[in-house]
Amino acid sequence: MDGSYLGSPATSQTTMAAAAAAEAAASLKRRSIPSSSSISMLTRFHAGYFRISLALSGQALLWRTLTGDGDGDSSSSSTPMVRSLPSAAFLLLWSLALLALVALAALYAARCLLRFPAVRAEFRHHVAMNYLFAPWISCLLLLQSAPPFLRPAAAPYRLLWWAFSLPILALDVKVYGQWFTRGRKFLSMVANPASLITVIGNLVTARAAAKMGWHEAAVAIFAVGAAHYLVLFVTLYQRFPGSDSLPAVLRPVFFLFFAAPSMASLAWDAIAASFDTCCKMLFFVSLFLFASLVSRPALFRRAMRRFSVAWWAYSFPVTVLALASAEYAQEVRQAAANALMLALAVLSVAVTLALMLFSALRTADLLPHDDPFDCPHLPM
Template identity: 60%
Template sequence: MTRATRCGASFTRCTPPFFPYSGVNYLFAPWISWLLLLESSPFMAPKTVPYLVLWWLFAVPVVMLDVKIYGQWFTKGKRFLSTVANPTSQMSVIGNLVGAQAAAHMGWKESAVCLFSLGMVHYLVLFVTLYQRLSGGDRLPVLLRPVFFLFFAAPGVASLAWESIVGSFDIASKMLFFLSLFLFTSLICRPTLFRRSMRRFNVAWWAYSFPVTMLALASTDYAQEVKGTISHILMLCLLALSFLICLSLTLFTFLNSKMLLPDNDPIANLVIQFPVAD
């Protein structure tokens, strides 16, 4: 909604963030949002024609972006990925996983497995690349450091997607959930990483909400499967944290509504720090 508002009011303010390698990954964001809305819609059953049409409408652009971005990784040379990879690159992985989950709800297991495998293979490549902190790993501007939370968003979404494919929160889903929980714990134990980005509100703060929400949803399914005291306490803590983060971000956005269309957008100005994609 924020991006649509910016584009509607001033197209020139909308386009610059898409040029750097960090910004182009946000092209996956609207399709991810619409797929999530499609899955949660109370007005449309998964196996109806409108659901099927909308799934194709939202999933095809994700695959097309995959071909573009992943194709660059394969053809630009061995140092290309290590140069351009950053936490926002995981948006492409999340797009595939959300598409897989929506396909599984329709009963299209083959399509779901295809998208799931595509997303997870590239997640492993990205995780290793970012974990090794190769050249370009420190290129992420301070204002965009909240997107580090995307590290645990991908395995959290993957656990939910795999549950939709197999029909139960099995060992694989639990492993992905525990990985997401571990990465989340690792990040919140390092508050100094986000201190400079939290000095002044900007829309990048919304990167905190989605990963925590996905982790909270995964914890809900985990608690239903395990049925233990600790799992339910963990679920309640994560749900409360997700609610507080979303509520706080909504209030901050309302109180700083002028920052949605600033005359001097600090994030858009970061384009000069990145090379432009071919």
């Protein structure tokens, strides 16, 4: 065939017309469907991002406790410097925590609508599904630290408690039920430190019920959480194959080891109306586990190489430990206990501020393409 035929004007015009038609069709297709970037973002977004709201909600409760704006008399254990903090600072922090929770909930609702297969896959993931408790825990923490217009004796408080507690109880039936009934998900194979979030959900619910004066409900929910905490703790302590399946980037969730007994001490304190011997034992166990983890920085070295949303798992456990130390200091009224409370509170605030700063400066790392919770088999 003659080479001049290939470069003829008619052929060039035909090629250009075909290219223009293809470009127009592609443009029409792009306008008719959601942008691939937004779909990709919803695919990579998961319930693990509620670590952020969990951390901020815990901070709001800590600040309310230390500034003496709570329902009890926790302010007696606070230093004059802490009590002198303006109430506007607490309101600002509480509003920020609420805003973060609402924003994350809206994103997750969009994910449920547009990427439901990814949500279903997340529910079946042995680590990711535990964070489905996190938004409801955040709601209960915000409820307990709410400004004075929302008190435990008020009817809206009780309605909100039911709204936030029922999903946790439903998830309890689902998660705990599949552990001891016949099925494929044996606890020794799926248990991991993130599973402790399920226990924390029960303990936060029990504490909120006790604040309303619902003693029997609080004891019942506490009993469920305590029973499963013992089983989980023994299982994780024996390091079965399932407990070693946690990716290195998620090792900050090991801090949940001392978050659970810390929250248990707070819940029992609310039930018994005093920081009794049982609360003290749980608090001392938390301190021991905290010391055991912070003395092994090599365990978290790989997780600290690059910023990720998993870093937010450091904040909430330290905050709960600081809350427990505040109740302990109020009970014993000793200088050493007050110093410990102040040190843990400062550490908690410093960790949260550092995480907020990293999140603002490293926004590109908040939605990485190699997240352990990703579902790569799903279309983007």
